[in-house]
């Protein structure tokens with residue numbers, strides 16, 4: 001039997017690399033669209049893929065060029081296409097709305113149009129985002145919650161969501177969107193606050209920095225583990241009918257909680273190192289996000305497994321490791337949080353070991 005072929009846009013990113021691993025493990029022939037420059041700079045631009053590089057088929061292409069995407073689709077003829085690529089940094093979308101909107105909306109549209117024209121049987125996954133809910137109109141947010149985006153990034157994701165639904169309804173494509181809440185891991189880009197914090201703590205421990213500049217510490221997010229969220233993507237494309245799903249943990253913690261726990265795990269008090277910089281505040285903030293993944297849990301059989309404290313610990317350990325520090329050796333009693341504040345923080349469901357207890361959706 002010939003292997004199923006999957007094509008991933010954004011394969012070099014955090015989610016793309018985890019998804020590629022999952023698909024390889026399931027016997028897929030895995031293809032990825034990458035920028036031409038990445039093929040010439042594999043050490044840096046393909047760093048997350050290095051362990052599996054030889055198992056992948058990478059093709060040059062750009063979200064800005066319909067011709068390049070058409071060419072890749074014509075060549076690969078995938079059975080499943082996972083569209084993860086985007087300008088995904090919300091902060092940057094305030095600096096350049098034009099490129100965010102152009103790249104994200106056109107890229108999604110080009111891929112959908114090429115699939116419709118060349119491989120209409122190909123199943124399509126679009127990475128939607130909790131940023132679509134923005135200034136939330138309902139708590140927690142589910143598939144029926146109205147959108148109220150707060151950035152051009154949010155707008156671009158709403159547009160991609162509607163394009164995906166329209167291609168499903170108008171042309172009969174198996175096309176669906178995951179509405180993914182924040183998902184992190186040791187592979188997260190350094191520009192996002194979670195990784196900025198854990199790598200910042202590691203640098204402080206290593207004596208390479210003496211403070212960490214952050215913006216709004218009071219923003220609340222629903223943070224899960226990226227490796228688990230790509231499983232939900234795959235499950236969405238294995239259903240009898242294409243539908244949209246929220247993917248989230250249902251727990252909410254603040255940026256302050258994230259910093260507090262990261263520093264505490266390193267035996268430090270965040271208040272001695274974190275400096276807030278008004279320049280890092282966003283013109284329009286998304287203050288609080290909490291996802292309700294009941295539909296994914298019930299229909300896909302998906303569950304979030306890694307709780308907040310386990311996630312923070314895994315990221316911090318990896319960043320400490322990369323600067324030559326073994327967190328478990330450097331911090332006395334690191335298995336326990338022996339600081340004035342205690343878990344649970346804003347969320348209430350995490351067990352002592354950081355593993356999510358049965359979510360009460």
Ligand code: F7E
Pocket residue numbers: 088089090091128129130131180181182183191192193194196213214215216217219220221255280281282285286
């Ligand atoms: O910010 C606050 C910031 O950039 C989280 C992307 O994957 O998830 C991500 O979007 C919060 C915001 O992620 C800093 O104001 C404070 O409230 O890590 P972030 P995000 O904007 O939530 C969604 C689901 C996506 O779809 C996106 O693609 O943290 N914050 N201080 C800061 N944020 C950053 N980046 N840097 C700071 O210094």
